[in-house]
Amino acid sequence: MGRSRYKVLGNQPHFITCTIVNWIPIFGKPELAQIILDSLSFLQKKQRLTLYAYVIMENHLHLIVSAVNLSKEIGNFKSFTARSIIDTLKENKNNHLLNQLEVFKPKHKTAQQYQLWQEGFHPQAILSEEMLLQKLEYIHNNPVKCGYVDEPGHWRYSSYRNYFGQKGLLEIEIIE
Template sequence: MPTQPNSHRLRLGRYSESGRAYLITAVVHGRQPIFSDWHLGRLLVSELRRAHETNVVNSIPWVVMPDHFHWLMQLEEGNLGRVIGAIKSRCTREVNEITGRRGPLWQTGYHDRAIRDGEDLLPFARYIVANPLRAGLVDKIGDYPLWDACWL
């Protein structure tokens, strides 16, 4: 039985297309605010940057929130599921090693939204970058350390 209702359906109809932009959201298991510790959040940031620097994706903006992350990126090569799975796996190993915790860090699966050709990316980017403001974590986005955008 899945630990999350309908998590087995997350992969139905999912298709990876090189050159396509995707809005990705992944959530920490049990919504635990693991990344409230910004040092742990930097571990996830390193994995997002690794995917960009190895040309697997082209990152547009991303934000690491205490219990989830949002990432707007263009898939350059590979399979979307493998890219996200690798990031989540490496991050889990690092966080568990540093904190001494065991077990899963992430909820099963992730949410993705393929961005249509010609669709403006700016509203998605603004949504992502404004997350810490909407959550009341900071008064100015420049005060939040766990985000980046290619336009800045």
């Protein structure tokens, strides 16, 4: 992770953020958001990642997750989802989004044509119940704050419903 002030602290829950290059609104397309959901579900089923909370916005996502090797699992997640999303964009001939992913790719990345994710994921260890509640509230209210919905439960790409005994798009481990 280099000189980042963010560090993974063992196998405990971390709040993380993954952002699309130049904040391009990739996940406004449901089939691309589904790639994220499917990948997270896969990592859960293979017991490589424990998911406690999530929200997928149009150009970034927030998670509260833990893993034995969180940096490796998030790196694999970002690599797999980037390949899958770029392949889907190519299949659908979505040249507009592909052109943006090419233009906003860092210039030093000469071995690849496109870049989907910004580098890093800014892990913040959840060190107290107060911090956990603050991060849960932040995640679940992010769609309201952005003006996408009036109530957090109206955003389908979120774990908010899970915390109120309703079915969400992904299974999560409820932190009590």
